[in-house]
Amino acid sequence: MKPIKIITLVAIVIIIGFMYVSVQSSPVLSDEKYSYLGGLTWNKNIDEGFRIAQEQNKPILVYFWAQWCKYCEQLETKTLPNEKVSKILKNDFVLxxxxxxxxxxxxxxYGVSYPPHEIFLDKNGNIITRIPGYVDANRFLMELNEVKQSV
Structure with a gap:
């Protein structure tokens, strides 16, 4: 076999190997029922969210996102994983x-045309407030506490 063919074959094998490892190590963002974003588990079905909210007597946080959205990525890596934010979301909201x-x-x-966009609803589906765009953990905490006090 000629050296050029061997080099080409080795390069193809290496590229395929990198592609395989890349796909295998990519985080799972969602499955059939749930999305996994910012270290939290989110329902994908809004009607199921309403059912749970009624059952648990909790407000709902609806997070509108997209994989291509860079500001969503910031929200998911900086704001949502914040210890205080995460604790309140897990304990006090249906996600x-x-x-x-x-x-x-x-x-x-809900009149949402771009991500990220968060809408807080009471258990009956009435809008409490909304946050269009990216906000840092401190601002998000402030909004969470205001929503908790209003319901």
Whole structure:
């Protein structure tokens, strides 16, 4: 075999190997029922979120996001994993994540046209407040506490 063919073959094998490792090490963002964002588990079905909110008597945080959204990535790596933010979200809210590319009709229902966008709802579906765009952990904590006090 000629050296050029051997080098080409080795390069192809290396590229395929890197692609395989890259795919295997990518984080799972969602499955059929849930999205896993910012270290939290989010329901993907808003109707299921309402059912849980009624059952547990909790407000709902609906997080509108997209994989291509750089500000969503910042929210998921800086704001949501914050210890205080994460604790309040896990204990006091029903979490619903809506991927704009998969569930655009839900975004339209709430007037959301770009991510990230967070809407806080009471257990009956009434809008309490909304946060359009990226906010840091301190601002997010302030909003969480205001929502908790209002319900």
């Amino acid at each position: 619903v994540a809506i991927d704009l590319d998969e569930q655009g009709e839900v975004a339209q229902r």
